[in-house]
Amino acid sequence: MTVFSATSSRSSRTRPRAHVVPIVLGGAAAVCAVALVAYLLWPTWGAGGANAPDKLPVSVGGTLFNLPAAAIRMKIQRHSGPQERIDLDFLYPSLEPPGVPKHVTADSVDATMQPIDRIFLSIAAHHDTLAPEQRTATIYPRYFDQAATMPADGLTMRMFRGDTPYGSEDFYSAASPALTARCTRDAATPGMCLSDRRVGGADLTFRFPRSWLSQWHDVADAMEKLTAQLRGPKG
Secondary structure (H helix, E strand, O other): OHHHHHHHHHHHHHHHHHHHHHHHHHHHHHHHHHHHHHHHHOOOOOOOOOOOOOEEEEEEOOEEEEEEHHHEOOHHHOOOEEEOEEEEEEEOOOOOOOOOOOOOOOOOOOOOOOOOOEEEEEEEEOOOOOOHHHHHHHHHHHHEEEEEEOOHHHOEEEEEOOOOOOOOEEEEEEOOOOEEEEEEOOOOOOOEEEEEEEEOOEEEEEEEEHHHHHHHHHHHHHHHHHHHHHEOOOO
């Protein structure tokens, strides 16, 4: 009777352990399976996303340009494909795209105006309007004052008559390197110059401070260089 009781007691203690072992093994297997599935499904991309391209192929007036994305002034224009107009700016004299603009606060908005350190460029479809060289040859001379001055280094200035649409402007031209520019005069704000040229189906309008004309050779070379750099492969 005593032997039976001892045997029965040991058997009852062993039976729960026999049930625990499969449960533990099953739980471990389940944890391993969950870990494997999580590893396989875990995303491999970063939170920052893909970097934007450095240059964008843009067609203006059917003419292809390769434009640095960082130089495009309006976010809405930063996409490839056909566009009617696109606006850019480049640091001068490096001709590199500008960095992130400085934040303007209420304390700094009334600070002394800083000198302009960049060339602004607009590229727009011309839709067969009068070419810039035709305006220079046939339209502007009608409004010139009779007097002409010759600043240093071969840059000619012609004043527009006061009773004309360009009465507050002067016209500058040079042959080598080629330069034509219509410039406002210095007043409450510094004078600015516009220089146009036609490339295929688009007109390029460069804008820069009038004061830069003291080194007009460098400005003319910079505009020529930018035109060549931005022009896409000819079709």
